[in-house]
Amino acid sequence: MKTEIKIYEQGLEEYPMSSIILGNVLMLLWIVLGTLGCWLFHPVVAWIYLVFTIVMVFIVLRKLVCTDCYYYDKWCCMGWGKLSALFFKKGRIENFPNSLGLKLAPFTYGLLSLIPLILIIISLVQKFTLFKIAILLLLFSISFYSGAIGRKKSCAKCKMRSICPGSAAK
Secondary structure, three states: OOOOOOOOOOOOOOOOHHHHHHHHHHHHHHHHHHHHHHHHHOHHHHHHHHHHHHHHHHHHHHHHOHHHOOOOOOOOOOOHHHHHHHHOOOOOHHHHHHOHHHHHHHHHHHHHHHHHHHHHHHHHHHOOOHHHHHHHHHHHHHHHHHHHHHHHHHHHOOOOOOOOOOOOOO
16 A cells, blocks of 8 residues: 655745755754763763764754755755765655654654753753853753754744654644
């Protein structure tokens, strides 16, 4: 039985470069702050976090999510459709709603915030500094913006919003 895929026709064909740049700057800031937060706990943990984050965000999720997306080889909200097309062959849009990547993404992005937030708090108990508080607040702010406000804005304009189980626009 073949499932019919219905894209959201009013969605953007491609996202504006300004929003792609902003999204990537925020993602990189999120990763840097998370790595720094882990570093405050222990440098080895920071290196593990950084490698895990880069592998999951820029390789694994791009393969598991973007290859089956409408925006494969197009400028999606983060430009990752173009990134995935550089490294992976196109999948099938029919596979998108049940993609393993869509199940891994919330877990991955949750860890991207949760691990450094917990480690910064532990580090604060060990030795309180205003620098640690600043990193904690910045990381929390970026995580909240990315997970709620930014995601909702991007999903609202996405052609995949009607078939994406993770869409914030439903």
